[in-house]
Amino acid sequence: MAESVEQLLAELIRFDTTNFAVGEARGEAAAAEFVTDHLTAAGLAPRSYEREPGRTNVVARVPGSDPTLDPLLVHAHLDVVPADPELWSVSPFAGEIADGYVWGRGAVDMKDMCAMLLAVLRRWALDGRRPRRDIVLAFVADEETGGHYGAAWLAEEHPELFDGCAAAISESGGYSYHATSASGEPVRLYPVGTAERGTSSLRLTATGRAGHASRRNDDNAVRTLVDALSRLAAHDWPVRLFSATQAFLERAGAALGVEVDLSDVDGTLARLGPAAKIVESTVRSSTTPTVLSAGNRVNVIPSVAHAHVDGRTLPGSEDEFLSTVDSLLGPKITREFLHRSPAVHAPIDSPWFDAMADALRANDSEAIVVPYCLGGGTDAKAFSRLGIQCYGFAPLRLPVGFDYRAMAHGVDERVPVDGLRFGVEVLDHFLSRV
Structure with a gap:
C-alpha cells in the first residue's frame, strides 16, 4: 500500500x-x-x-x-x-x-x-x-x-x-491565502468555512404566440425571456452582512491594517485588495443566467422559451430573494426550482473553530485564521x-x-x-x- x-x-x-x-x-x-x-x-x-x-x-x-x-x-x-x-x-x-x-x-x-x-x-x-x-x-x-x-x-x-x-x-477551508498588509508586509490568512450560501436554482418559462418570424409579433416568448434575464443579470443585489462575512471583514481588516467600514462594504473591499476575493461574492445574493433554450427553426417564433438561472442566497435572505426575483421576472414568466437548499452557518465563537485555529497556528506560527462564507455549496x-x-x-x-x-x-x-x-x-x- x-x-x-x-x-x-x-x-x-x-x-x-x-x-x-x-x-x-x-x-x-x-x-x-x-x-x-x-x-x-x-x-x-x-x-x-x-x-x-x-x-x-x-x-x-x-x-x-x-x-x-x-x-x-x-x-x-x-x-x-x-x-x-x-x-x-x-x-x-x-x-x-x-x-x-x-x-x-x-x-x-x-x-x-x-x-x-x-x-x-x-x-x-x-x-x-x-x-x-x-x-x-x-x-x-x-x-x-x-x-x-x-x-x-x-x-x-x-x-x-x-x-x-x-x-x-x-x-x-483551512488553506493559506497570501495577502499584503497596508504597510507592505506579507500576511498569511487561513479562511475557515463557517457558512455557505443557499442554492435556488431556477427554471424559467416564458410563453407567447407562435408565428412566422417575418411578421410582427408583440408576444414573442424569446424576447420576453431575454428581457427578464437582462433585468435579473443587471440587478444590483444589496449587501447583507451576517456573522461569517462581518467577522471576515473585521478580522482580515485588522490583520492587514485596513480601515473597515461596515456601512461602506464596497469601499472596504477595495481597501482589502486581493483578500477581497475571499468574501466579495458572499456579501450579496446573486442570480446568474446559465442555460437558454427555445425554438428549432430560424424563421419560426416559438410559443415557449426556457432558461436556467443559478441563484445563491445568504442566510435569512431567501424570502427577500424570491420576492425580488418575481418582481424582476414580471407577469409573463413562471419559475420552478431545479434545486433548492437553504444557506447554512455554524458558530464562529466555538470550541470547534478555536481548535481548528490552534491546529493551524501550531504548524504555522504566522497563521491568521479568519471565518468566511463559501460562495458555492x-x-x-x-x-x-x-x-x-x-x-x-x-x-x-x-x-x-x-x-x-x-x-x-x-x-x-x-x-x-x-x-x-x-x-x-x-x-x-x-x-x-x-
Whole structure:
C-alpha cells in the first residue's frame, strides 16, 4: 500500500470517478474499495452503503478515548467533475507527481482531503494512538451533482450513522491565502468555512404566440425571456452582512491594517485588495443566467422559451430573494426550482473553530485564521439537516502565486506536495486533540 500522502493522492486520482450528471457516474465503487482497504489496514471496520450499485459510500468510526464527548464527523467526496484531456498538459487521471505537485482531476476537489485522512489514520495505527472523541468518517459519492446517491441519501436514509455528531469538517477551508498588509508586509490568512450560501436554482418559462418570424409579433416568448434575464443579470443585489462575512471583514481588516467600514462594504473591499476575493461574492445574493433554450427553426417564433438561472442566497435572505426575483421576472414568466437548499452557518465563537485555529497556528506560527462564507455549496447542506454544525476545514499551506481557487474544476488541477504534508500535520493535531 502507498505510504506517503502524495502517493495516496496519486493512487486515488488514478480512479476515474467522473460524475457526469445525476445518475451518470463511474469509478466510485473502485475508489471506495481502495479507501475501504486502507481503513481496514488501519484497524477500522468500514461499511459500504449504496443507493444504487456502483454509487458506493464508505462509513467508519474511529473510537475515541473519552466516550462522554460528542463525536465529530469528517466527510469527503470521491467523485470529480469531468476533465477534457485535450486541454490538459498531463493526463487528468494519471496521478502524476512532478515539479513538487500531485497533478490530476480531484487533486484539490477533494481527493487531497481523502488522502490526508488516510495518512493520519495510518500514522495513528502505527503509533497506537487514537483521538479523544469518536471520529465518524464518511467517504461519499455524488457530491458534484447534489448528493442524491451520497450525503443527501445517507442523511435521509441512514441518519443513525451520524447519531450524536455535534460538528463536521470537510472541503473548502483551512488553506493559506497570501495577502499584503497596508504597510507592505506579507500576511498569511487561513479562511475557515463557517457558512455557505443557499442554492435556488431556477427554471424559467416564458410563453407567447407562435408565428412566422417575418411578421410582427408583440408576444414573442424569446424576447420576453431575454428581457427578464437582462433585468435579473443587471440587478444590483444589496449587501447583507451576517456573522461569517462581518467577522471576515473585521478580522482580515485588522490583520492587514485596513480601515473597515461596515456601512461602506464596497469601499472596504477595495481597501482589502486581493483578500477581497475571499468574501466579495458572499456579501450579496446573486442570480446568474446559465442555460437558454427555445425554438428549432430560424424563421419560426416559438410559443415557449426556457432558461436556467443559478441563484445563491445568504442566510435569512431567501424570502427577500424570491420576492425580488418575481418582481424582476414580471407577469409573463413562471419559475420552478431545479434545486433548492437553504444557506447554512455554524458558530464562529466555538470550541470547534478555536481548535481548528490552534491546529493551524501550531504548524504555522504566522497563521491568521479568519471565518468566511463559501460562495458555492458542499455536502454540508445535507449533514446540517441533522443538526450538525458544519465547517470547511481541509488544511493546506500553498505557495505564493498558486491560484487555489482556479484549481477546483479547472484545467491542470494540482496540489503542492509540501501543502499536503502540512495538511496531514494540521489534521493530526486537530483530530487528536479536539
